[in-house]
Amino acid sequence: MSRRPARRSVLALGAGALTALSLPRTATARNGAADLQPYASYWFPDSLPGGSPGPGVRWRGLAAWRPEDDADLPFNRATVPLAARFTPPPVNGTARTGRARVSALVAFAPTSGNPSQGSGTADFYALTHWAYLDELVFWGGSSDEGLILAPNAPVVDAAHRNGVPVLGTVFLPPTAYSGQLRWTRELVRRAPGGGFPLADQLIRVARAYGFDGWFLNAETGGGDARLGADMRDFVAYLRTRGAGLRVTWYDAMAVSGDVSWQNELNDHNAAFFRAADSMFLNFGWDRAKLTASADRARRLGRSPYELWAGVDVEARGWDTRVDWDAVVPTAGPHTASYGFYRPEWTWKSLSPGDRSPAAFHARDDRFWSGEGLDPAAPPSGPWRPPAASVADRSTLTALPFATTFNTGHGTAWYERGRRLSDTAWNHLGLQDRLPGRRWVVRTHGTRPSVGFDFADAWRGGSSLLVTGRLAAPATVELYAARLPLSAATVVELTHRADAASAAVRVELAVELSVKPNAVTYLPAGTLPAGGSGWTTAVLRVGALLRGHAGRELRALGVRLTTPGGGTVRWRLGALAVRDGAPRPAAPPRALRVTSSRKGADGTAALRLAWEAGAGGAPVRHYELHQVLPSGGRRFLGGTCGHAYYVAALRRTAGEEATCVEVRAVAEPYVSSAPASVAFRWPTA
Secondary structure (H helix, E strand, O other): OOOOOOHHHOHHHHHHHOOOOOOOOOOOOOOOOOOOOOEOOEEEOOOOOOOOOOOOOOOOEHHHOOHHHOOOHHHHOOOOOOOOOEOOOOOOOOOEOOOOOEEEEEOOOOOOOOEEOEEOOOOOOOOOOHHHOOEEEEOOOEOOOEOEEOOOHHHHHHHHHOOOOEEEEEEEOOHHHOOOHHHHHHHOOOOOOOOOHHHHHHHHHHHHHOOOEEEEEEOOOOOOHHHHHHHHHHHHHHHHHOOOOEEEEEOOEOOOOOEOOOOOOOOOOHHHHHHOOEEEEOOOOOHHHHHHHHHHHHHOOOOHHHEEEEEEOOOOHHHOOOOHHHHOOOOOOOOOEEEEEOOOHHHHOOOOOOOOHHHHHHHHHHHHHOOOOOOOOOOOOOOOOHHHHEOOOEOOOOOOEEEOOOOOEEOOEEEOOEEEEOOOEEOHHHOOOOOOOOOEEEEOOOOOEEEEEOOOOOEEOOEEEEEEEOOOOEEEEEEEEEEEOOOOEEEEEEEEEOOOOOOEEEEEEEEEOOOOOOEEEEEEEEEOOOOOOOEEEEEOHHHHHOOOOOOEEEEEEEEEEOOOOOEEEEEEEEEEEEEOOOOOEOOOEEEEEEEEEEOOOOOEEEEEEEEOOOOEOOOOEEEEEEEOOOOOEEEEEEEOOOEEEEEEEOOOOOOOEEEEEEEEEEOOOEEOOOEEEEEEOOOO
16 A cells, blocks of 8 residues: 655645644555464554455454453563663763653554564664653554554563653544544543543553553544543543553644644643643644743643653654754753654665664664764754753663673674574564663774674674774773672673774773772773684672772773774673672473464474573573574574564474474573474475
8 A cells, every 4th residue: 555645745734734643554464364473463442444454454443352362462562671760960061860851752663564573674773772761652553554552562671671661552543644533432432330441441451561551642633522521531541540551642632622733731732731641742832832831831730841842853853953942951941851753764764775783873873862973072063962951861770780782683693602593683672771872982082983783793683893093092981870789799891803903902991889980990801903702801890899888880881992003893792790600590481382384485484482480580581593403503583571473484404393492591691491392394
């Protein structure tokens, strides 16, 4: 089905509707009813459109949904709990703590045909700048696919690992986009004894799927005051009954029941703001409207930072013209928070000739940190990146902590420096906690280039690469932390120099609470020119306490020096902080193939399920491997849940049965003994 034109080019909708949130209607082909591929879930409120769904589209009503009937639920259920965060001192003089925050509405894929657990491509919006986000909305919906979207598990698991809540979307489209007022009325239909049955269903979905609430976008015109009152009460009911879930309201429907974008908080939408946790203001705000909105929020006993001033970056990204001083003045308090609409522009607008993961991350770093890629010195140009105004946050508060700088996608998969798969992949649930400040480098010489690289890795799909001619020592700041220290605390640093690199002396840079604002450097070795493979340095950071108890590790970084000069190409493959020997997780139990289908190309698609083992360290995620007849292993994928879909298991050397192993992985990347199951190939 053809795509609609971009939202701002639909002139027939009129000036008001030009600023409405909308998506093109799209459909992705599926392989028929026998396809085992699980997809992210979407529904209509109750009644379905007329006619028949397009290829690959499944029409379902939320009113009839039951978790016990949802065959894809095990693949869509997020399992990572929402991590607590703290705010370190800002790295620059313009970011403010406790002021403006950021919400982002992101469409990771079309509404239909969005795989539940990643897919076989590295060309994907692998969002990593969680440190600046306060809320992520899993955006989408269309009148010929479905209007209510539940986020898929990889997005939620990655966000939760970084302390960011994720909201599903309820999108009631404008009539110009085939929206039907009956869907709005069905959504807010009251039960005979009181309450709202579909609000209860939204709560059940969020609890069952493991995400954090709902973004409500009611843009279907033609309603009346009764409908407006029903919607207001629906929002209040959803927020109250769904205690602990977030509800964000988009500035579209007014209390009159019709759609009238206000671009501010006023008498026409304040009732919805009072009922919800926050409100996303439409994009036509100006300085006077935001100031008045902030004042009204305070009079209602609410924070002005619960108002998201919409910033539409879908078409122009960092070339979007924004009156930043209306939202986040450089002098004085911030006025409101702001909400990005479609920041995946950094991925969508990649050149067809270079859609590599490294190219994407370079662009995404520029969007969030600024053109200079230095949050410590934000730019003063027309684009004001979040790093210039919003204080970043961190979840590094407990041991063990480990990272392999895995961004959640790649062109291959590595374990202990060995390539175990040449297949491209994406799965955000496997993403590490990554440096929040991209990239702060302290040096008196030329600043080196720092970024994620996908040509080699210690584990996962990527490593951190520092390149450049170092005329003076360069310290790359990596993590702000509140990690508890004891005499037994060690830091493991796995690194290497590439074949084209000069010799490089490496030191771990740490800041301790016993010496605030003072950096201590611990030698991690000197790597020879030309490289010598991966090496791991174990550094006893706890020895620095010298009798001080109850202290913390506040910051982690590395300092690089070239003893003989020359150009450095140095990779950091892993960083871990732990007390004592790492503990493995318990092996999974009851591994089984729940269904299978042989493909026309001789491969097989499998659905597998297992149960968590008892005891052992907490499980970070599970990894699946195919055991080869030679005794080697091929990486098949990973997940944070207890079910996985293998899209194409390849038979090797005519074997009668293929062994699949599942291991539980705990931080700092310690794998359990495997559970195994044999898949016997059909004879016919």
